[in-house]
Amino acid sequence: MIKVLKAGLETSIQDYPGRYGYWNQGFPPSGPMDSWSFRLANVLVGNLPGAAGLECQFLGPTLSFDADAVIAVTGADMRPALDGEPFPMWQSVAVRAGQTLALGAARVGGRAYIAVAGAFANEEKLGSRSTFNKAGVGGIDGHSIKAGQELPVAEGGGTPGLLVPNEHRPDIRTDRSWTIEVCAGPNDDWIDEAGKERFLNSAWTLSAKSDRTGFRLEGPEWTFTEKAYKKPKEHGSLPSNIIDQGYPMGAINLAGQTPIILVNDGPSMGGFINPYTVPSAAFWKLGQAKPGERLHFRLVSVAEAQHLAKEIAKRCVRENLVNA
Amino acid sequence: MPKRLLAPLPGLFYRRPSPEEAPFKQEGDAVAAGETIGLIEAMKSFFPVEAETAGKLARFLVQDGETVDADQAIAEME
Numbered sequence: 001m002i003k004v005l006k007a008g009l010e011t012s013i014q015d016y017p018g019r020y021g022y023w024n025q026g027f028p029p030s031g032p033m034d035s036w037s038f039r040l041a042n043v044l045v046g047n048l049p050g051a052a053g054l055e056c057q058f059l060g061p062t063l064s065f066d067a068d069a070v071i072a073v074t075g076a077d078m079r080p081a082l083d084g085e086p087f088p089m090w091q092s093v094a095v096r097a098g099q100t101l102a103l104g105a106a107r108v109g110g111r112a113y114i115a116v117a118g119a120f121a122n123e124e125k126l127g128s129r130s131t132f133n134k135a136g137v138g139g140i141d142g143h144s145i146k147a148g149q150e151l152p153v154a155e156g157g158g159t160p161g162l163l164v165p166n167e168h169r170p171d172i173r174t175d176r177s178w179t180i181e182v183c184a185g186p187n188d189d190w191i192d193e194a195g196k197e198r199f200l201n202s203a204w205t206l207s208a209k210s211d212r213t214g215f216r217l218e219g220p221e222w223t224f225t226e227k228a229y230k231k232p233k234e235h236g237s238l239p240s241n242i243i244d245q246g247y248p249m250g251a252i253n254l255a256g257q258t259p260i261i262l263v264n265d266g267p268s269m270g271g272f273i274n275p276y277t278v279p280s281a282a283f284w285k286l287g288q289a290k291p292g293e294r295l296h297f298r299l300v301s302v303a304e305a306q307h308l309a310k311e312i313a314k315r316c317v318r319e320n321l322v323n324a
Numbered sequence: 325m326p327k328r329l330l331a332p333l334p335g336l337f338y339r340r341p342s343p344e345e346a347p348f349k350q351e352g353d354a355v356a357a358g359e360t361i362g363l364i365e366a367m368k369s370f371f372p373v374e375a376e377t378a379g380k381l382a383r384f385l386v387q388d389g390e391t392v393d394a395d396q397a398i399a400e401m402e
Binding site for chain 1: 331332333334335336365366367368369390391393394395
């Protein structure tokens with residue numbers, strides 16, 4: 001059992017790849033936004049890469065352990081401390097019963113991950129332990145963790161003293177600037193050439209009005225092809241309106257002139273166009289970007305996006321760990 | 325060394341409770357311990373920046389609406 005002393009900012013139990021198979025009924029997959037860091041945390045403590053762990057957002061939790069455990073902290077640097085002493089990240093570490101792990105505010109990156117050997121053993125809902133906070137599904141009682149809660153942990157072994165070498169970690173930017181891969185479509189034919197050029201060549205600012213549902217972007221104007229204007233009135237009145245359609249996860253959803261990237265807890269359908277889609281291989285960058293940071297988009301093919309995802313998966317294996 | 329108020333988390337710093345309202349504090353104002361001097365917006369939510377101790381707010385070190393990092397100095401207290 002791990003007791004929550006301070007919850008942090010919407011800290012939640014997630015597993016990977018999350019709640020798959022219910023998108024057609026409106027359930028998003030949820031899961032960790034930076035699944036690269038998340039999987040490495042699990043691999044460090046001897047779990048399967050997708051086992052249930054904690055996602056900490058911008059401000060981390062304080063947890064006390066009532067039993068000995070092997071744990072690992074990866075992702076954003078929230079300056080973790082064990083009983084007040086600096087706690088090494090990207091390593092498996094043995095903690096003793098009675099010790100307290102405290103994470104602070106994110107200095108580098110946005111989201112940190114905590115894995116514990118054996119993994120969290122909250123009840124599965126629709127095949128996943130991931131928390132979908134907005135609908136109250138998964139996690140503990142459907143929501144982010146709260147102070148005073150006790151988080152169940154399954155029996156696990158785990159070897160302390162293992163380390164993820166630098167070359168297998170994600171490169172979390174410190175210059176406030178990210179290059180995010182995008183695939184064209186499904187509705188790129190609604191944007192004219194000038195609009196496409198502006199999208200791909202401009203710096204977009206990540207709004208603070210962003211969360212695990214959507215990442216709102218601020219930037220230049222969108223302009224449209226004839227298709228956006230010459231359409232039956234059922235499509236709606238705005239150029240970016242389309243008759244309700246299914247949305248892919250990662251869709252850059254154009255609400256009027258405001259693009260919103262639909263992320264892990266996003267909606268499965270609606271009446272706006274999605275000119276571009278961020279592939280899963282680039283989601284870790286969204287998870288580590290902070291409000292006010294700049295996003296640049298780089299067009300890739302679906303094959304290239306799939307290759308990137310495979311390359312990330314290859315890094316998240318035990319064989320890559322070294323002794324600390 | 326003047327005491328500095330630090331950002332409790334990364335996000336956007338605002339000096340006002342809402343765009344239509346007056347700033348929480350002006351430079352030179354007295355501030356009570358625990359009083360809110362601004363807000364930080366992250367994940368669609370606003371978090372107060374509070375003075376740890378009573379004193380005078382000497383000056384702001386970041387502009388209204390500016391991006392701040394965790395632990396970035398927001399204001400100087402005397």
